[in-house]
Amino acid sequence: MPTTPGFHSIDEYIATFPEATREKLEAIRATIRAAAPDAHEKISYQMPTFAMHGNLVHFAAFKNHIGFYPAPQGVEAFQAELSAYKGAKGSVQFPLDQLMPLDLIRRIVQFRVAGDLAAAAAKPRRRKE
Numbered sequence: 001m002p003t004t005p006g007f008h009s010i011d012e013y014i015a016t017f018p019e020a021t022r023e024k025l026e027a028i029r030a031t032i033r034a035a036a037p038d039a040h041e042k043i044s045y046q047m048p049t050f051a052m053h054g055n056l057v058h059f060a061a062f063k064n065h066i067g068f069y070p071a072p073q074g075v076e077a078f079q080a081e082l083s084a085y086k087g088a089k090g091s092v093q094f095p096l097d098q099l100m101p102l103d104l105i106r107r108i109v110q111f112r113v114a115g116d117l118a119a120a121a122a123k124p125r126r127r128k129e
């Protein structure tokens with residue numbers, strides 16, 4: 001059974017979309033990069049992902065929206081502001097026909113970075129023998 005090859009980079013992923021969608025994806029990418037400068041980019045679940053000690057956020061384009069996946073903690077912490085958008089436990093849908101809420105995305109990413117760093121600091125470190 002043939003399989004579709006996966007994406008190897010965020011650039012490769014973004015290049016597959018029409019120009020208007022690419023612009024929105026690049027704006028989200030730049031916002032995340034600025035809010036999490038120590039995070040690295042990767043493809044996870046065939047979506048653009050930013051990670052540090054663990055995955056911070058994923059995002060993906062669809063026909064009518066961009067899905068943003070800041071994990072349940074990111075959605076819960078910003079529930080009031082995200083109530084204007086469709087979503088689920090760990091995801092939000094930003095309609096393509098609206099401006100992307102880049103400031104909100106920035107604040108959610110900063111929240112996720114703080115949580116990631118706190119979780120990493122709380123993990124017991126292995127002693128070298």
